[in-house]
Amino acid sequence: MTALETQGLAAKRAARVLAVAGAAEKNAALEAIAQALCLHQDAILAENQKDLDAARAGGMKQSLLDRLALSPQRIAGIVEGVRQVAALPDPVGEVTRMTRRPNGLIIGKRRVPLGVIGIIYEARPNVTVDAAALCLKSGNAVILRGGKEAFRSNQAFVSVMRSALETAGLPGDCVALVEDTSRKSANELMGLTGYLDVLIPRGGAGLIRAVVQNAKVPVIETGVGVCHVYVDAEADLDMGADIIYNAKTSRPSVCNAAECLLVHEAVAEAFLPKAKALLDEKHVELRGCPRTAEILGPCVVPAAAEDWDTEYGDYILAVRVVKDADEAIAFINDHGSGHSEAIVTANYFTAQKFLDEVDAAAVYVNASTRFTDGFEFGLGAEIGISTQKMHARGPMGLEELTSSKYIVYGTGQIRT
Incomplete structure (x- = not known):
């Protein structure tokens, strides 16, 4: 197995645990993450500074450096976003429809997690935490593949979150970071059909176009903003x-x-x-x-x-x-x-x-x-902003990270 397939298998196993975790367990894990981010803020900022130094040396323009940069204020905002997600109603298990058929069958529709979500994104380290928090609350494991410009920042965030999850009694593998930031790992993630249930690209037009055109995994397309x-x-x-x-x-x-x-x-x-x-x-x-x-x-x-x-x-x-x-x-x-x-x-x-x-x-x-932002819309954060028209449109919060299953209650009915 490749390193990414190993991560995929671990995430799939973690997703099964997370799918049946109650709201109290998930909220406790999110609060543990929030506290750990505050506790380890200095270490995270130190790693972010290394990313910024390398990006400046590489000639990154100022507007993109702004996306990459963290500060105590931005980390405070990220922490507040995690806590807002924890405070939101848990969508998993919600019955959105229930009807009785003439034959006596009771047929309902219930929200369930998607499973394992892969996210490919660029130099936005806040996405690492926003995405993890939303996936956790909606019962999904997540494999994160950020850009090389933010690798140290992302690595610091994920290390803190995995430890916090284990402290809270959930598998650390609910959140994973792809260590390889080359194009090869992105291509492999796009084809990880045995492990990923959906792939979400978040970034510029080139990244989104590449994922939509090349992925074998189902894609939720986030949009360019003109x-x-x-x-x-x-x-x-x-x-x-x-x-x-x-x-x-x-x-x-x-x-x-x-x-x-x-x-x-x-x-x-x-x-x-x-x-x-x-x-x-x-x-x-x-x-x-x-x-x-x-x-x-x-x-x-x-x-x-x-x-x-x-x-x-x-x-x-x-x-x-x-x-x-x-x-x-x-x-x-x-x-x-x-x-x-x-x-x-x-x-x-x-x-x-x-x-x-x-x-x-x-x-x-x-x-x-x-x-147009998950935090501003009261979603706590967002996994991305979808401009497609199927399943999800606009800022994608908890409900957009769930699917559904039909639940059917009978009293011995058979089909003739």
């Missing part, structure tokens, strides 16, 4: 400027950051200078349509065709002036990635039209796209 903010003719322009500033600059490297600003032609001359004044604080590069350039001048880089479909993950924003809400909606449905889209308007009917017609996992009225 997100838009549309400022309508009846928008509060100050609100709109604040929203685009937050959606673009609070963390430009994440998938719920805005990549494109659409502005109604009736307010473009008043709004664009107002928005630019805020965006200039973060030195955001604007790539705009001809009308945007007319209003703002030579600071605007002429937008190329590919700019309307690009997830920059950086301080770059595409800007386009549109004639009305219909054009904005059509543009979003043509160029968006189905992740998160926002409208700023005081018109109720325009807002409802936007909600009805925009095809995305999360659609906002008068709020930043940056809220």
